[in-house]
Structure formats: structure tokens, C-alpha cells
Amino acid sequence: MAVELNGLHVFIITSIFILTYVGIIHPKIDKTIAAVFGAVVGTICIIKFKLPDPHNNDHFLTEEGLLHFQDLQIIGLIFGTLIIVEISQESGVFHFLSIKILKLSKGDPKLLLRYFGALTLFLSALVNNISAMMIVGTLTIIACERLELDPKPYIIVELSMTTVGGIATLISSVPNIIISQQFGISFGEFLMIGLIWSIVCMILNFIVFEYIFRNQIQKVTDPEKMKARVDVFDEWSAIKDRKLFNRSIIVLALTIIAFVFSTSLGLSLAVIAIFGGITSVIVSGKKLEEVMAKLDWGLIAFFLGLFVLIATLDAVQILDYIAEVLSNILPNNQILAIFILLWFVAITSGIVDNIVVAAAFSPILLRVALASPTLSPTLIAWSLIFGANFGGGFTPIGAPSGVVGIALLYKKTGKKIGWGEFIKTQGLATLVKLLFTMGYLFILSYFL
Helix, strand or coil: CHHHHHHHHHHHHHHHHHHEEEEEEEECCHHHHHHHHHHHHHHHHHHHHHHEEEEEEEEEEEHHHHHHHHHHHHHHHHHHHHHHHHHHHHHHHHHHHHHHHHHHCCCCHHHHHHHHHHHHHHHHCCCHHHHHHHHHHHHHHHHHHCCCCCCCHHHHHHHHHHHHHHCCCCCHHHHHHHHHHHHHHHHHHHHHHHHHHHHHHHHHHHHHHHHCCCCCCCCCCCCCHHHHHHCCCCCCCCCCCCCHHHHHHHHHHHHHHHHHHHHCCCHHHHHHHHHHHHHHHHHHCCCCCHHHCCCCHHHHHHHHHHHHHHHHHHHHHHHHHHHHHHHHCCCCCCHHHHHHHHHHHHHHHHHHHHHHHHHHHHHHHHHHHHHHHCCCCHHHHHHHHHHHHHHCCCCCCHHHHHHHHHHHHHHHCCCCCCHHHHHHHHHHHHHHHHHHHHHHHHHHHHCC
């Protein structure tokens, strides 16, 4: 049955969504304000339209019907993870690990590139790509100043590694959380598929970037001098409380283990994350309001606004209509269909914030998969995950970690990474990863 749209309703809600998106990407407008304002205006319009509640035909759709429990689970997962990361950062866990890795490199520029790149991937997989970029990026700039190295190649590699680390675990990036919740992918299932490909793509990244920067990464002429320069860094300098340091590691490790076995435990990831977050606060001895004051509430408000905005599109059946169009356009051949979706989502994520892409296309592509007798929902989910994460690396505005890393480099050193330089380096590496990902999806098609 074809979807019937109300032209006026569609025009109004689509206009609100487009204007909100313009506000989100506009450099002079706070994206949280844009998302929340758009959500409020959209909600008011939906109420005035007096649309029937799909769960209760005797009532009109209200604001309560625009925020789904699944959306709250995503918010809960992000909230709990933010608390754990905040406590872990304050305890010095990540600072300690970063300096240990720096010392292992002995100041060798090529080893530093590899070790910091791998560290960025590891932290992106454990916490999130924005935090990983801030932690490793800051230390990279300090180390490069001490070693008299140009930090730009290192920052570019780390930016790319945040997108690679972003596919390693379900909590590595916000698009992963949104897509996995929508398609019902567990933490363990995600780990089995994502981590393998994350490691392969890390190797691909090193091959590409070591070729690109072959003339910029200096060879060591005096190894002892370089080693002496990194040995002055003290990994214990940021650790004020050894007990808190040890407790934070234990809570972080137990939370990740609980994530992996969440299905067996019968608990949602949101419950585990919030429990881990509250436990972190308890073992830290800090007051809850002190920790809460340091959380990025703007990020949480942004997601709430975005989810409500997507729900307004759903309320006027725009998502159903797009899903119907895609179902008619996509070929019946599953391999060809997932390749098209991979590149479509990747290119779109390079233009639009990949979080917005994941939130908008997850419900649409789930509808497409469920309506098709030939398409695997899980395979479609992975094409969306790979496309959203890797596609965010096509342009400087595609992924939040890219924006953060470029801003950090400019703020600390005054060096800029322009669009042209970004696309010729990070963009090229993204292209290579996507081409190889097509092969990985082809292999997965035999198992999913």
C-alpha cells in the first residue's frame, strides 16, 4: 500500500528539518540550540496538526509520543559513558597510558606516528572518538614541540584513526549507538564484526599515511637524544590519588566486560552504562553534583532535540515515504544494494554531520530491510555503520572528532589544516578504507 502524504504537513515539517540542519552546520549558530529549537517548533506543529496517535487511535499525537523509549535508552547509554570517561580522565588513567606509549616510541618519529595512531584507535574504541582526539592530540602537540617535529601529520593520522576506532565497539561512536539500538545489534555481536575490521583498517591507514608523509616524517639521526627528550615526561604526574587510579581502571574494565555479556545478563547497555557511571562516582569519593557539572549536557540536549525532530518526520510519514522510494529504487541484488547504501551514506556523512545521518537514515533503512525479501537487516546496518563512520572522514566537518582535532591544532600551534590538504590526506585514506570495506561486506554477506 502506497504511503499517502499530506502536502501541507510534509512541507512544514520538512522546512523545519532543513532549517534546523542549516543551523546545526552553521559555524555561528550553536548546534544544540538549533536542534532543540527545531524540535520544539516541530512538536508544536505536530500537536496543531491533530494527527492520530499510532498507539491509540482514539487520541491525537502529543509531545509524549514523539520521544520513544528507545531514544531514552540511547541517551542513558551516552549519559553513563560520559560519567565513566569523566572520572577516568580525572583519575589520570588516559594520561598515564598516553605517556607510557610516548616513552615506548623512544622519540622515533615513525614509531611515534604508529604508536599514537594505535593509541587513538584504542581510546576511541573504549571511550569515544572526541575524547580520544582531545587526549592524544594534546599530548601529541606537546611531544612534537619537545621533539622539534611538525605535529600536523600526526594529528591528521589521529583524526583518521578516530574513524577507524569508531567501528571497533558499539560505544566507540554515537552513530554506532544509534544504529545498533535501531537494528538490535548487541555489544558482543558488534565487537566480533567491528573490531576485526578496525584492526585491518588501522593497517591500511598506516600504509597510506606513511606513503603520503614519507618526506615529512624525519629519520632519527641521534636516537639517544630523542629518547632523552621523551624520558623527561612523567606518567604519574597527573595522578593525585593512586587508589582512585586503580579503582577507575577496575570499574572501566568491569563495565566493558558487562557490555560484552549484556545479552547473557539480560540487561540493556543503558542500564549497564548508568550503573558503571554511578559506581565510578561512588568509588571516586566525589559528590554527584560535582561530576554532573562537568558533563557535556549540551551534547545530551542535542541528541534529545535531534531524536524528537526525526520523530516529527516520522509522524507525518516522511520516513515511510522515503523508505518506500528507496525500496523501489534499490536493486534486488543484495550485494549491489549494500554497496550503493555504503557509498551513499559515506558521501552524505562527509557533507552532513554523521550523527545526523545515522539518526535520520537508521529508521528509514530498517523499514527498507523489513519490507524487502532479499535484503538482510544486519547487513544493511553494517553498511550504514561503516558508511557513517568512515564517511565522516571525507571532509573536515564530517565527524565531530575531525572538527575538534583541527581546532585543537590551530589553538595550540596556529597551524591550519585546510579543506584541500584534508581531502588529499584523510580523504584519500577514507577512499581506500571504503574500497576495502566493500570486500569485507561481500564476505559478511555469506554469514549475515
